[in-house]
Amino acid sequence: MARGDSGLKVDRRKFLTGVAVAGAAGTVAPHAADATPAASAAAARLPSALPPTAQTIAAETGTPDIPPYSQHGRPGSDFMVDVIKTLDIKYLPANPASSFRGIHESLIDYGGNKQPEFLTCMHEESAVGMAHGYFKVAGKPLMTLVHGTVGLQHASMGIYNAFCDRVPVIIMGGTDLDAAYRPPGVPTVHSAQDINAMVRDYTKWDDTPVSAQHFAQSFVRAYKIATTPPYGPVMLALDAGLQQEPIEDHGQKLYIPKYVKGAPPQGEMGAVREAARLLVNAERPVIVADRAINTTQGIKLLVQLAELLQAPVVRQRGRLNFPTTHYLSRPAGVIRQADVILGLELSDYWATVNGFVDNNEHGVGMNESHIKPGTKLISLGNHDLMTKSNYQEFQRFQSVDLQMAGDVEATLPSLIEAVKSALTSDRKAAIERKIEANKKAWQKGRDNTHQLAAIAWDASPISTARLVMETYNQVKDLDWSMAVESGNTSNWARRLLPMDKHYHWTGSSGGYGVGWGSPAAVGAALANRDEGRFTVNFQGDGDLMYAPGVLWTAARHKIPLLTVMHNNRGYHQEVMHVQRLANFRNRVAYLGNDMAPIGTSIQNPDVEYHKLAESMGWWAKGPIKDPAELGPALKEAVVVVKSGQPALLNVWTQPR
């Protein structure tokens, strides 16, 4: 990367060679620190194709001397911290790396480790997952720092989840761009021409600033792009040279652009009125909501709309969207009866109105429509404003009759007003006549669901319905957040528990990249901690094992969280997939010594999650297999979490 001033190049080279030699000093040549600049420059110019020498490994892994790099002025990374501090970013979960040591040091020593506070993570995927979970509760983005190549590779699945789930995360990746001056060996292996390329397909925007001023513009721009709907992750490559070089006075005054929150996009008013007309005149309108609502206020708006229309609401998995306790809340079956469907930020409109049965028919599976011919489809959402090409999260194409690109929460007030104006007194009376029947239908559905939950109530391993109810019973009097669900507990929490706040249930990962549950729960718990709320998550066993180090992060930073394991001892989705294929092929699935087809079980030996958690500073208990022992263990765990410590219960559960 070209530097703005050739004088800087000289400084940078001196500095870099100094570090290479200083790093070597400890292990290779005790007196090398005294070497002349010429000698050290020669050492630094080793051909970079060679494997790293002891010297360069030492530069990466040894204890570096802090060089006097700021003797000509403030380090660039101090200015970066000034920029970051103008935005409301409370935490910075990250795994440390040499390529961003400049800004790391500035953040803690110059910035005082506040706004943002550095939270030590053990995996970059955990850091991004935490930021993801945090946003779902707090509605504010966090930032993270990654080693630009290997660290970003670790982070990438988390970034994909955030992208699919339309959640803002600000990612900065350290990279040493100047091939002529960067240390050879490991730091060079850890640099790339364009680190952002790897995540460009699933970030909303990225940039590689080449000057301090460029950084200031790009950081504020990145923040703004990430936090303007449709939300999404953004990526900045951060040159090591830019962080470490002093800012010299060239007569040009550095400035920090002011961040002003942008107004979210709204559905076009003509289309909003047409949607209202269709909905008001429908006999059986149905509302389906997925990633629609991020706030409790938004949930209230959707209640208003649903009540005006007496339209049942189907809650998909992206967010809570609608109170579970409301008499218009319904399972997906109502879609089959609809004559008008309002889809709110649906991640998959096709699968909302069609079905795919994985039964080997029609090639791989059977496709069928779930709606009556002539059903009018309306779509409102931000997704139309951000469609990329490579990754297929945009799903199958579904034609709709009326499409409104716009933010659901921002558009709901105008839609509600338009519905009110479109309601004639006849229509109003006809709609109001549905209230009693709707209340009855809801009560019937509730009874039915509770009776289903009673089946296998005393089973061991413990039924997922019981797991959920025993847990709820211990937290129901608190301001609770059942933040994140990983694994699959048959949706019992959303089917059985009274939820009407956005943080009662924060929805799925978006990209279904497994390993998201535990870091997202820790991130959500961090946001809840600051509001004095109690956080609990149902934790899949397979999900936890991708990067269990996040448990340590929670203990280290005193993030109280009750983790209740849904330990079904397998990658259960895959258990069923392999069985399914074996049946289709008329073969017996080979189990080896396990319960499930080879390669899908997590047993022999069983993982002792309670010991794993205990080893990282958690209070933990298990394995709990007898349902009668669950309530008392939960009671103990809740006391621990209320005292500010995380706690985990290793519960053996039914598969789903």
Added chain:
Amino acid sequence: MHRQIVRVALAAAVAGAFLGFNPAFAAGDAARGKLQFVKHGCWQCHGFRGQGSVASSGGKVLAPDPLPWEAFSAFVRSTNRAMPPFSEKILPNRDLEDIYAYLQSVPKTADYKSIPLLAQ
């Protein structure tokens, strides 16, 4: 196309089984059936008690009160939609009969209103 042929063949096999059917299932061994229920993978989608799940058995509950044997066995052999069929080759009749006996032995479910956590 190929799939349709398989379905017809399966249906014929099931019909044949009906004709020569002897209600030996009544003598099925519930204890052995419990083991077969695990060995053949029924537990995966239906839970160890056959309680089912919205997520993996389309909400279908196998027990308590399993379907009548005829409907039960016909379904397992051919299935209608989302469940992968188990032919006799991979699930012998005797094992299926024992599985059925196990499902019949699953105790009745209490009224949810009698379970304090669900009644609240």
